[in-house]
Amino acid sequence: MDFDYFRNNDGSAENRNRHNLLSSGWRPLRRDFDVKYFWQLFQTDTQELTQKSVNLASYYADALGRKQYAWWANILNVASDYTRGEFEKYWNYVTPEPLTPDYRYKEVLSTETPIVQFVSRNSIPIDYVLNRLQEITVVRSLEILGRPDMITQYYSERDFYFPVEKFINWERLDVINTVFAYWSKYDVWLQIDPYDRGRRGYSLMAKNLAPLINKSTYDLAVMLSGYQSRVGKVHSQFSIRSFPDSIQSFTDSVQQTILDQPQLAVLVHGEPGTGKTVWTQAVAKEILVPLGYVIFILDHDAIANFVPPTYLERICIIINEADNLAQNRASEVAQYNNKTEHILSLLDGTLYQSVIDERGIHIQQRLVILMTCNTTERLDPAMLRKGRIDLMCEFVQKFV
Template identity: 60%
Template sequence: MPSMVTSVPGIVNVTTACWSVDCGEGGIGEIKYMATGYFDHQDGQTTSTNLQSQGLLGAGWRPLNRELDWQFLWHLAMHDSAELSKKTVDVASAIADTLGRTNYSGWANLLSVFSSGTRYELDEFWSYITPEPPSPDYRHVPSLTVETPVLQQVSRTNIPIDYVLNRLQELTILKVLELLGKPVLITQYYFDRYFYLPIEKFISWERVDTIDTVNAYWPQQDIWLQIQNIGPGRRRLTLLARELNSLISKATYNLAVMLSGYQSRVGQIQSQYAIRSFSADVQEFSDRVQQAVFDQNQLAVLVHGEPGTGKTAWTQAIAKEVLMPLGYVIFILDHDAVENFVPPTYLEHICLIINEADNLAQNRANVAAQSSSKTEHILSLLDGTLHQSVLEEGRIQAQQRFVVLMTCNTMERLDPALLRKGRVDLIHEFMHKFV
């Protein structure tokens, strides 16, 4: 394989002389290392460090050797010639001093070249003139991170919104990894040494020994995974890629999230009744909603009517038959969740179901509504002014399509601002008892 330096968008320069990828069927390749030797960075390692390294070697990891790349060396000579000359003179001087000792025999001086003192000089020089193994570049690549396993902390006064949303993020990352399959490269940097895990020894991410930091790379999709050990039995998983939205959409297909006290959970949307089991006027309204979903990036729908007319059942049917096939992740929010919910920015398609909106978005002219911020929060969700006003730096930001389905028994108590043009797009009254 010819020696060359390739630039991967958003990723540090990757020297293909250091590692070559022979991509097979499906794009999953095999790493072939062309190494001649590895110089230990550290003089006098501790016993525990040696044991950790031996543990990696025993688990199937192998030292990752740094290769001399002539184009990379030429690049140093052209752009950092002063430092290259200084380091070359330093290492040559160290070797000359060792070989020129007069109080030792020639063979002793030759062996001394490979002693710990001279070896450190050689190692430092080798690290300078050879490119590092490929690694993700956090400065330019959006990321999606979660600490796993996600721990649940529930109290009687708080709905575990953070837990459920973190659990959704964990499921998303794990599903993306399942869709990606085996990576082409798995490396680990520990105590100034690089190791790699042969792909044929990879079984699952749970069984990858993580002492410090593991990096995995899929060149076909240009995606990095970083695994950090953050404590006994706990890891931090980070996906880095410029384009990850299509995989996230596949990973979150048919997912629903309920945020309602102790019932909060991540699962799949269920609907007991089909849309065509409703009355003719509701079916016609459902067709209008479906068309609006296709036409608009943001849609708000309000249905009202007496209890027992099938409003909640209808929202579930729309979610199941219309939105879920289009890749929408469904969030069902209760009273307390509405006040604290912020839509995840990494999801492209989001549907919010808010039942009993007349008890939440009450007219702020009433004294009872003035003690709560639920009305303002629902208005900000409809406008997008709250969750879209600031984009988090370094995180995956999807171009979102947003659907809000609201139900209420009566519109009399709703805040007039909710019904203002541009906030609620479609309104329908349910008049027939539904069983």
């Protein structure tokens, strides 16, 4: 953030911001003297400690030894801003710094809020929706964490703290510099950075964020379909037990396989009206959501640009009308797009596991892909090879 340091009638911008912090509930953080820390400093940095001690003594000697002023004026000079500032620098040197995040924590989940949406005629807002999902995940995580044990902010060479008993929510917290918060119970840090136009950056850091993320993403679903893309919850018109007995038996096999293996691809095919799409919704709602899966429903535009978020532990991808997307690459129509290759990469897991970003969260993801199509004849033969599609079922009965 840029600050205007030109003075006006109210003082400098720096003083105004410090006053705003104090008026909004922040308090100066007093560092406590720690004998063990001081002794360690004395042993490891004796020369620097001695030099700073001599400098501080010299400042006080100068303040008290002015001959042109009365003795009481010299005593007042000891309490001047300059002398006090030098003492605070010395005190900050000989006392341990306030706790700050351990950046060795490998798992970091960040978001900017509020999310800004950019939409053009030539692209669907996939990035916006995925960023919105990440924002919701962070916000929900903060709600689960509740009130932190500590909130600090460093500004103008001073440390401030916010009394946690007065904390209401993060939106009402005055942030003019980087803010840190800590939850000892979960061993989780939060870093808040102020951006322009009132926007902020939130970063959660921990040794293991997966349990927190799993709780915060429970019952979430993402629809990526043109300009109707949104984050919400799965809706199912029919329950699994309302399907024909043969479909229920197949569903039981799907459920057991989901429990037994980390990756599963299911293809159901049949004429229109046989209940393929509503079956995927029922499976998502009744089986996958209770197991902690985040549901992604992709249309033909989204499939070519979608990469599953790496911070999610369990993901389900629903692809309807797969025969229009993963078409036989020998046909002329399929040669004009790369959707077949993208679906194959999703099935193989190679698209997003080939390169790992070391700055983010990396967990062993469980992936379930549910696909529907009217006929398998137009599908690329590579789709149906062993190891890509685990379970298949034909829906033959009209479903109402």
